[in-house]
Amino acid sequence: MQQKSMSWGEALRIYLKPKVLAMFFLGFSAGLPLLLVFSTLTAWLRDYGVSRTAIGFFAWVGITFSIKVLWAPVIDYLKIPFLTRVMGKRRSWMLAAQIGVAVGLLGLSMINPQLALWKVAVISVWVAFCSASQDVVIDAFRIESVERELQGAMAANYVFGYRIALLVAGAGALYIAELGSWSISYASMAALMGVGVLTTLLVTEPDHQKVQDLADDFQHDWVDRMLGDGQHSRIWEWFVKAVACPFIEFFQRNGRFALVLLLFIGIYRLSDIAMGVMANPFYLDLGFSKTDIAQITKVFGFFFTIFGSFLGGLLVVRYGIMRPLILGAVMVAATNLLFAHLANLGPDKAWLAVVISADNVSAGLSNAVFIAYLSSLANQAYTATQYALFSSLMTLPGKFLSGFSGVIVDAQGYAQFFTYAAMIGIPAVLLSIYLWRRRLREEALAEAAAPN
Helix, strand or coil, X not given: CCCCCCCHHHHHHHHHCHHHHHHHHHHHHHHHHHHHCCHHHHHHHHHCCCCHHHHHHHHHHHHHHHCHHHCHHHHHHCCCCCHHHHHCHHHHHHHHHHXXXXXXXXXXXXXXXXXXXXXXXXXXXXXXXXXHHHHHHHHHHHHHHCCHHHHHHHHHHHHHHHHHXXXXXXXXXXXXXXXXXXXXXXHHHHHHCHHHHHHHHHCCXXXXXXXXXXXXXXXXXXXXHHHCCCCCCHHHHHHHHHHHHXXXXXXXXXXXXXXXXXXXXXXXXXXXXXXXXXXXXXXXXXXXXXXXXXXXXXXXXHHHHHXXXXXHHHHHHHHCCHHHHHHHHHHHHHHHHHHHHHHHHCCCHHHXXXXXXXXXXXXXXXXXXXXXXXXXXXXXXXXXXXXXXXXXXXXXXXXXXXXXXXXXXXXXXXXXXXXXXXXXXXXXXXXXXXXXHHHHHHHHHHHHHCCC
């Protein structure tokens, strides 16, 4: 069906809906732990005199976020005793994950890294595990709570809350540590997880009955095929229902076209992620001071990221997902050409502000729109597992290619590197257009087949 057009006023009022507002606070809860087991953690360790070699190994904590798809089926299928019965499927897992993060951060606040570095490592992995689990269940909650037309606004508010949390867990945690201590800083961050806990207690659980009926209908055929009539263990039955069925359903629903969708998910943010690792070295090598970088790229750029996120959400509400998706792909690729021009221009702060403005608006817009698009691909019967697959896949190719970014810069310079980064965004633009035209054909066929 063709999406109903909304006025700009109607689109803006979407952000006042309670469930859309709640996503800001859940986004804050999701973003808060990230830096506390990454850059903020490394600053704490170095401040206590931990060696750079040992600090480098803590980067492996981040692997937890890249493999969350492995335990997403457990979150999708398993009930928490008592808690699920009282709070529901999603809220119970959200609360458990948030409490796990808070307890872990509080534990870190009580440790001296010089005396028990291994404890810091173990608890950091625990915090990352709980945080990644929270990501999985919040994504599922977001998709199941509202209809597809509101997913752009939900994603925008989520990104807004997430970005605010990054500021708090980054600059805020360092500021508290400077005025007080690292112990007070991490204990304060643990207390701020109360924002997520309170939100979880206040929001309503999505209606799972219709979704469960859909899952039961789909599983009935496949469970019979894979389990047969013979004896089988409960573990094998769980594996079929919770792990195999989400992937089978996705490929059965989309056929061979599923491979195109997975390809698109993998390359959409390729241009953005591939250049990201070289951004700060580029600013420094060009001659900008650390103060310039902090003021322009971090503080100034933050507000343009938020603006881009809200604009992306509005565009999805106003025009649907596909056209803003194309716009986001074009903007992400094109802004790399602005970086290439800056590389030839030199340390011009005014031009840096222009480049950062364009880059952060495009990043915020494309991220919000892409989250909404991925949400539309997930079947609500298997939301957690399918979305975890999508979110893991969307960063892996870019992370792999970014490893070669330094080689290209050393061999050919920054201008050529950013030109290449723009070029690898072209396939995402072309595939976005193809998917849009395919969606138009499907809607036309559905409209023609509908009874008058």
